[in-house]
Amino acid sequence: MADDLRAALVRSRSLDDLVHVLVMARTAVGNPSFTRLARSVAALRATREVAHRLPPPGRVTVYDAFRPGRRRLDVDLVADLLSALGREDLTQDARAAHRRILREGSTPSDRASIEVVDLPPIESDLPDRSAELEQLTTQVLHAVRDGEGASRPGHAVLALFTGIPGVGKSHLAAALAGRVAAEINGRDRPLRILHIGLRTASGDTGSASLRPREVAAAIARTAPAGGARLIVVLDDVPSDEDLAQLLEHTPGTILIVTSRRRLSCPHAVVNHRVEPLTTRDARIMLERSLVGQVQPGSPTEDSTALDRLAQISGGIPLAITMLAGQARSRPGWFLGDHVRRLTALTHALAPALHEAYAILPAAEQRVLGLLALHPGRLGEHDVAVALAGDAGITNPVGHLHNLVRENVVTRLGDGRFDLHDVVRSAARSRAAEDFPRSTQRIWVHDLAADLAARADLVWARAAAQMSPPFPQRPERGPLGLPDLSDLAQQPHAMDDDATLPRDLGECLAWLRSVIEVAVTTVHLAAELALSREVSVLATVLGPFTVYDNSRQDGHALAADAATHGLASLRMWHHLAHARESMALCRFEEARDALTRCVELADRARESGHLPVPSRAELEAEQAEIIGRGFRYDSAITLLEHALSSPEHTDGDRVMLHARGIQAFNLAGRPADALASCEYVLAREEAAAHWATLARLELPRALRELDRLAQAEAAGRESMAWFARRGVLLHRIIAPWQLAEVLVAQGRRGEAHTLFESAFTLALEQKDPHAVVISGSSHVRNLMALGREDEAEETLTACTRASAAAYGPPLSVNYTLAKAVALAPREGTRARALFESCLHEAEAGHLRLHLTSVRLALSAFEARRGAIAAARVPLLALLRDPTATPLGRRLATQRLATLAR
Structure with missing residues (x-):
């Protein structure tokens, strides 16, 4: 060309x-x-x-x-x-x-008003579309040869391509024409490929419409005498009606039609939606297009720039082609220079999309504006509620479906609607120009109000069916949160009360279905300074994210509320932010959030503004952050100091004992852990929530005290109890705790079933922390059972999860599992990992983990035949005053075995 x-x-x-x-x-x-x-x-x-x-x-x-x-x-x-x-x-x-x-001194010549251009057979240079072309070619050839492309003889064979502007419809259509021509050319009569661009569908609204009869006449004038077979590529056919008439007036031709709209035709042998290139394929096309056009930089910088250019182009081939043309006019530029230029010129590669936005009816622009401004994937109800009060639109859902037909919006399998990234970027920039901030705030307020009212009702129904009932967030009701009842009066908000679920399982499923919209709505509300809406949604849905172990969602809600929520609730939002950060092992972030909470609480106490979180509650949070993120001995010191304070109430003491049980266990103080368990369980009726923590840790305390029969009984009771109630994480930890008791009893086969169950549930819940906790123990047990292949698979899953799970206990668990798995084939590397575990467990005062590492290291040395080396960690364990009774017994037994 x-x-x-x-x-x-x-x-x-x-x-x-x-x-x-x-x-x-x-x-x-x-x-x-x-x-x-x-x-x-x-x-x-x-x-x-x-x-x-x-x-x-x-x-x-x-x-x-x-x-x-x-x-x-x-x-x-x-x-x-x-x-x-x-x-x-x-x-x-x-x-x-x-x-x-x-x-x-030339003069103009006469030309037809419709440009008909000959296209030679070509191949597409777009990456990885050869398989796509092969399949499409086969479909067209089958229709041409067997007469299946029409409902009656002589009808045109039709291939239809649709997609967003610039996605490569025309190029793919031309490539298909070339493929088909190469297969049938010269078989029975001459063949010619023609191309016609119908300007009316490209947004040029000032042009007169081209009638299908005129198009057919232009084709006939261009076609040579002798009855040559024609392949006609028709670009930008505007409607189903135009397409039907074109088919009537072009019998016997092979028509390859492109359109931005989702046209429907029962006679089409191909009805193909052309999707944007993947990021990988966009990068490949960029590399091909820019060869020799840019100044080479460092490999790392060029690779980063290519990734960014692929992102900017949105996988739109036309944008990439235009970028290559712009690069030719700027010799000596580096890839990074083009990135910086295009980042500054936001419209430079997406003019087609801005044009597609501009020609939409005003009502559809408003719907598209909402979808582009909102970072989530909205459903029909969300769109209807958000735009219900907008005087500029009367049927939001109808216009939403029109946008789907226009190929601007995609309907997903779950019924929600989404935009391609480059469409969202272009539409968002236009919406920001066209709709004032006040309009955007009304949209988001109405959506947030409806969502909060419905979620509040559904969560209340779910929490009431839990045993014990899930505790209400302290910042609700009398603490100043705006009354939620007014939110239920919004148009469309609660008129479907009867359709909202009532059964516990259905309630939880419904909440899971809306959590993404809730989180993204909070993000947008924060951008628009809608502090009330941020606080309400975060408070309503925060308890559900805790119950459902949706920690990323909970953290997102809490973080936005802490920085953009109501000032009167900022203290409570900081506390929630600290807890959610700690759950994700973001300990520095948790400590900073808790520090801000304590400062606000102190000011509130001084000014007499109550209620505020109790000192005991804040001390317990601080202790947990210190323990999980840094040192458990420091955490226990803080807890013991809090327990000795005379100002704390009985309720405070129950909470402090419950929050300290895990710390006591991990620090190798099972007797103190057992005492705290008994203290809390004796007050279970008044402290049902804290009793769940005691039930969870009781089997471990009894196990380390070498009271294995009691530990097993407590473990089975705990597992049965949590199977019926409690948060999902507890349903993972309970069987894992019982499995550890069975391992201590030498019943590894029975333990395997429980480890497998806990690990599978952790994977299903996509909880990286639970995956590492349960998976690490599972790996060690599988290795002991000689099931090395399964252990390797489990360790791989733990490795992936460990990237998102941090903290000394998790790190020691994972590294120990890795050492045990490597031991049979990479002894030197395994030994280095064992030594690393020893150092980390000692540094974090993780006495329970230290015992496990010493026992595993001894077993490793014994298998290598290094008896003297195997005795060293066992003797160290017996000399350790913090070693638990179980650890001492196991060390004594193994020393006796080594002496034989």
């Missing part, structure tokens, strides 16, 4: 010949509309020095440049249009041709 265009310029003898070159160049890149080209030329001219800058052209001016019959032609515009079409290399040839034509 490049040589054809250059040759056509050399042969040009009239202004119409120059216009024809422009038409061919436009066809080669998929017929971008005149509005799009006007914007591209404007962006190109804006980058030039002021002294050489030309004014931006209008759409009509660009349209006129492509019209035949001109007596004058702006050569600067021709050159800029070629550059915008990716043919900067032809601009000098075009200027030379223009000078020659003016010297020779």
Whole structure:
């Protein structure tokens, strides 16, 4: 095509010949509309020095440049249009041709009002579309040969391509035409491929509509005598009605049609939606397009820049083609320079999408604006509620479905609606210009109000069915949270009360289905400074995320509320933020959030503004952060100091004992852990929530005290209890605790079933912390059972999870499992891992973990035949005053075995 265009310029003898070159160049890149080209030329001219800058052209001016019959032609515009079409290399040839034509005094020639261009058979250079083309070609050829492409003889064979602007429909259609032609050319009669761009569908609303009969007549005038078979590529067919008439007037042809709309035709042998390129394929196309056009930089910088350019282009081939053309006009630029330029010129690669937005009806622009501004995936109800109070739209859901038909919006399998990233970016920038912040705030307020009212009702129904009932957040009701009852009065908000679920399982499923919209709505509300809506949604849904172990969602809600929620609730939001950060092992973030909470609580106490979190509660939070993130001995010191304070209430003491049980266990103080368990369980009726923690840790305390029969009984009771109630994480930990008791009894086969159950549930819940906890023990047990392949698979899952799970206990668990798994085949590396575990357990005062590491290291040395080395960790264990009774007994038994 490049040589054809250059040759056509050399042969040009009239202004119409120059216009024809422009038409061919436009066809080669998929017929971008005149509005799009006007914007591209404007962006190109804006980058030039002021002294050489030309004014931006209008759409009509660009349209006129492509019209035949001109007596004058702006050569600067021709050159800029070629550059915008990716043919900067032809601009000098075009200027030379223009000078020659003016010297020779040519006059315009007559041309048809519809441009029909011959297309030679071509292959697509888009990455990884060969398989796609192969399948499409087979379908068309099958219809051509067997007559299955029409409902009656003589009808056209139709292949239909739809997709968003610039996605590569025209290129793929031309490639398909070439493939089909290569297969059937010369078999029975001559073959010719024609291309027609129907300008009416490209957004050029000032143009008169082209009638299908006129299109057919233009094809007939162009077709050679002798009955040659025709393959006709028709770009931008605007409607189902136009398509039906075109089929009626083009019998016997092979029609390959493109459209931005989702056209439907029962006669189509191919009805294919062209998707944007994947990031990988976009990068491949960029690399091919930019070869020799940019200055090479460092491999790392160029790789990063390519990734960013692939993201900016959104996988839209037209954007990549235009980028390559712009690169040709900037020799010596690095890839990073193009990234910086395009980041500054946000519209530079998406003019087609801005144009597609501009031609939408005003009501559909409002729907698209909401979808683009909202970072989540909304459903029909969400859109209806958000826009119910908008006077500019009467049927939001109907317009939403129109956008789907226009290929601007995608409906997903779960019934929600989404936008491609590049569509979202373009539509968001336009929406930000078209809709004032006040309008956006109304949309988000109405959506948040409805969502909060419904979620509050559904969670209340779910919590009431739990045993014990799930505790209400302290910041509810009398603490100043705005009454939620007014939120239920919003239009559409609660008129479906009867349809909301009532059964516990259905309630939880419903809440899981809306949590994404809730989190993203809070993000948007925070951006729009809607502090009330942020606080309400975070408070309503926070307890559900705790129960459901949706820690990432809970953290997102709490973090936004802590920084953008109501000032009167900021203290409680900081406390929730600290807890959620700790659950994700973000200990520094948790400590910072808790520090801010304590500062606000102290001020509230001094000013008499109550209630506030108790000192005991804040001390317990601080102790847990210190223990899980840093040192358990320091955490226990803080807890013991809090327990000795005379100002704490009985309720405070129950809470402090419950929060300290795990710390006592991990620090190798099972007797203290047992005492705290008994203290809490004796007050279970008044402290049901804290009793759950005692039930969970009781089997471990009894196990380390070497009271294994009691530990097993407590473990089985705990597992049965949590199977019926409690948060999902507890249903993972309870069987894991019982399995550890069975391992201590030497019943590894029975323990395997429980480890497998806990690990599988952790994977299903996608909880990285639970995966590492349960999976690490599972690996060690599998290795002891000789099931090394299963252990390797389990360790791989733990490795993936460990990237998102941090903290000394988790780290020691994972590293120990890895050492045990490597021991049979990589002894040197395994020993280094054992030593690393010893150091980390000692540094964190993790006495329970230290015992496990010493026993595992001894077993490793014994298997290698290093008896003296195997005795060392066992003797160290017996000399350790913090060693538990179970650890001492096991060490004594193994020393006796080694002595035989």
